Amino acid sequence: MKKLFLLFLTLPCLFLYSQNQNIKLASDIWPPFSNVEGEKGFALELVKEALLxxxxxMELTITGxxxxxxxxxxxxYQGSPTLWKTEDRENYLLYSEPYLENRLILVGRKGSDVSAKSLSELKDKRIAIISGYAYGSSVYTNLDVILIPGKSDQGNLEKLLTFKADYMLVDExxxxxxxxxxxxxxxxxxxxxxEAFLVQPLHxxxxxxxxxAQKIIDGFNNNIIKMMSDGTYNKILELNWIQSDVDGDGVLELVLHGDSAGKNAPASYYKLMTETAMTKxxxxxxxxxxxxxxxxxVPAKYKTDIIKAANMNNSPSSGLKLKF
Structure with a gap:
């Protein structure tokens, strides 16, 4: 009888364990979205949380x-947490809804003209880029600019500030x-x-x-929607404000992490998607x-200083700050 009782106790644990599933994924090094172990990779953390x-x-391998x-x-590998969608890949892969976007922005020194909307408007200019970064072929089609590859955004910033480059391309x-x-x-x-030179949704x-497979994708999509509204995105991205459609009505909201909104309306925020069909x-x-x-x-109780209330001390743990 005692053995039978112990068996019943263990059955729920065995059942729960059997519900857990491992999936082997792989990604390349693509900061700030994916990176080696110990370095911040925002896309990897979002996917890991949604799957959990x-x-x-998620069993992850980082390689080329x-x-x-x-x-x-x-x-x-059974898939990847960070892929662009192509017609060829859709033949053998199931894609989630996009959960982030890769958006490249033009950055120049103080006083520079950064109004260009494509490289074709920057003839003979020296553009610092990350070598090996998945910019996409559209960035390289113009031969009238000088592309200067670098190993990091920090290195490219130093080239920009020391006049070794005229501009740099940086993810938004x-x-x-x-x-x-x-x-x-x-x-x-x-x-x-x-304006972004390039916009590519991540899947x-x-x-x-x-x-x-379809059940996994559907569950992932549902969890991503919940994470956009429950503060998980803000927490993982280490940003106070993000913009998304939290209630599914087609109108975008600014979503706060925590309950300290700042004394004034936010002057900047991160748009999760640039969905043109949404009402801005x-x-x-x-x-x-x-x-x-x-x-x-917005109630006055939320209008408190963000940095102090969040105890951020003006420094993200992600290490994405640049040295000027």
């Missing part, structure tokens, strides 16, 4: 992009960090472009023939589960 909420463990795709095709996520944590440096040293993708609204605020239409109706 569905009882799925070609080995990633070769490994997926030969079955070594890093720009959001600079505007949040280093606004004084931005005002003193840099000019930031308003989680898995092989169509793995067990429950910079005056809708989502705070602690409530939507407020207009800054004037």
């Amino acid at each position: 909420r569905g009882g799925i463990q 992009f070609d080995p990633v795709m070769e490994g997926i095709i030969d079955g070594t 996520l890093l720009i959001s960090y600079l505007l949040t944590y280093q606004l004084n440096d931005i005002r003193k040293f840099l000019e930031i472009g308003k 989680f993708a898995i092989l169509k023939d793995i067990p429950d 609204s910079n005056d809708r605020y989502y705070i602690n589960g409530e939507i407020y239409n207009g800054w004037q109706v």
